[in-house]
Amino acid sequence: xxxxxxxxxxxxxxxxxxxxxxxxxxxxxxxxxxxxxxxxxxxxxxxxxxxxxxxxxxxxxxxxxxxxxxxxxxxxxxxxxxxxxxxxxxxxxxxxxxxxxxxxxxxxxxxxxxxxxxxxxxxxxxxxxxxxxxxxxx
Amino acid sequence: xxxxxxxxxxxxxxxxxxxxxxxxxxxxxxxxxxxxxxxxxxxxxxxxxxxxxxxxxxxxxxxxxxxxxxxxxxxxxxxxxxxxxxxxxxxxxxxxxxxxxxxxxxxxxxxxxxxxxxxxxxxxxxxxxxxxxxxxxxxxxxxxxxxxxxxxxxxxxxxxxxxxxxxxxxxxxxxxxxxxxxxxxxxxxxxxxxxxxxxxxxxxxxxxxxxxxxx
Numbered sequence: 001x002x003x004x005x006x007x008x009x010x011x012x013x014x015x016x017x018x019x020x021x022x023x024x025x026x027x028x029x030x031x032x033x034x035x036x037x038x039x040x041x042x043x044x045x046x047x048x049x050x051x052x053x054x055x056x057x058x059x060x061x062x063x064x065x066x067x068x069x070x071x072x073x074x075x076x077x078x079x080x081x082x083x084x085x086x087x088x089x090x091x092x093x094x095x096x097x098x099x100x101x102x103x104x105x106x107x108x109x110x111x112x113x114x115x116x117x118x119x120x121x122x123x124x125x126x127x128x129x130x131x132x133x134x135x136x137x138x
Numbered sequence: 139x140x141x142x143x144x145x146x147x148x149x150x151x152x153x154x155x156x157x158x159x160x161x162x163x164x165x166x167x168x169x170x171x172x173x174x175x176x177x178x179x180x181x182x183x184x185x186x187x188x189x190x191x192x193x194x195x196x197x198x199x200x201x202x203x204x205x206x207x208x209x210x211x212x213x214x215x216x217x218x219x220x221x222x223x224x225x226x227x228x229x230x231x232x233x234x235x236x237x238x239x240x241x242x243x244x245x246x247x248x249x250x251x252x253x254x255x256x257x258x259x260x261x262x263x264x265x266x267x268x269x270x271x272x273x274x275x276x277x278x279x280x281x282x283x284x285x286x287x288x289x290x291x292x293x294x295x296x297x298x299x300x301x302x303x304x305x306x307x308x309x310x311x312x313x314x315x316x317x318x319x320x321x322x323x324x325x326x327x328x329x330x331x332x333x334x335x336x337x338x339x340x341x342x343x344x345x346x347x348x349x350x351x352x353x
Contacts, residue, residue: 060199077225077226077227078225078226079226080226081226081346084264084265084348085330085346085348088265088328088348088350089328091350091352092352092353093267093269093352105197106198107197107198107233108198108199111227118262118263119263119264119265120263120265120266120267121265
């Protein structure tokens with residue numbers, strides 16, 4: 001009985017740093033698949049916006065050529081210097097820019113979105129779930 | 139008390155696994171001429187049974203890993219080599235490498251590779267625009283040359299005579315400012331600014347910035 005009480009005390013003591021980590025750690029995992037990181041939007045939300053969305057495919061040119069969201073423009077970091085002016089030719093200031101890469105685990109869409117924002121492009125969003133979310137849409 | 143110690147030991151061993159990592163988080167500062175970095179993550183099997191490395195997954199296609207073999211006997215050491223190719227990335231980069239081992243009770247280990255990628259020549263912003271009909275007030279582009287870069291900015295030109303540029307050297311060889319002014323913004327237009335450097339001397343590099351006048 002005493003051992004159980006001590007185990008409970010240790011468990012409660014461990015809850016304090018665990019709670020702080022969950023609340024404040026910069027790399028804490030999302031609570032669920034539905035949790036959005038800053039700048040992310042769900043596919044349903046983007047589709048509800050209707051027209052006025054410029055899709056950006058941040059994957060490799062090979063993946064883009066194989067398949068992409070209809071109307072999407074290729075823009076990745078590897079070929080930024082060639083692709084950025086092409087993006088500018090398509091972009092209109094009143095459009096919402098939505099960037100996607102392969103999946104939730106992919107970081108490229110966030111990287112491309114940040115670089116666009118640094119160049120004054122706004123608003124820019126990242127598609128939660130990326131290309132996988134688009135492929136699995138109902 | 140003995141029961142408590144047993145519980146603690148049981149939980150601790152399953153939570154932390156038995157591969158001990160020398161340096162699971164590594165940070166590098168790249169040089170302007172670097173195109174990639176290689177990090178080596180050394181580990182030792184501190185347990186009493188052979189550990190198999192089932193999978194090494196990276197958070198980005200830009201990072202590749204190499205491992206000499208998969209199974210490590212008790213006391214044996216090994217190394218995972220991770221190569222991060224910059225491919226146009228700049229600034230602070232944080233990549234994760236997730237290592238899954240068996241027995242299955244072992245928790246995946248997340249190795250961190252952080253790189254501060256210095257741009258030899260940083261152009262900020264790389265793009266300026268005006269809306270048709272607004273005032274054609276000048277806009278400014280800043281150019282910074284990295285401290286250990288031998289390059290200097292030789293000139294800035296616009297490929298559109300309707301967009302004027304003026305280069306000012308703020309800090310000799312290191313900081314510049316380009317003032318961009320369109321003659322008119324009554325119609326949509328575009329220009330590419332050619333930012334010419336003097337390096338490398340046999341084939342000097344040209345950087346680009348862009349101007350758009352949009353409806």
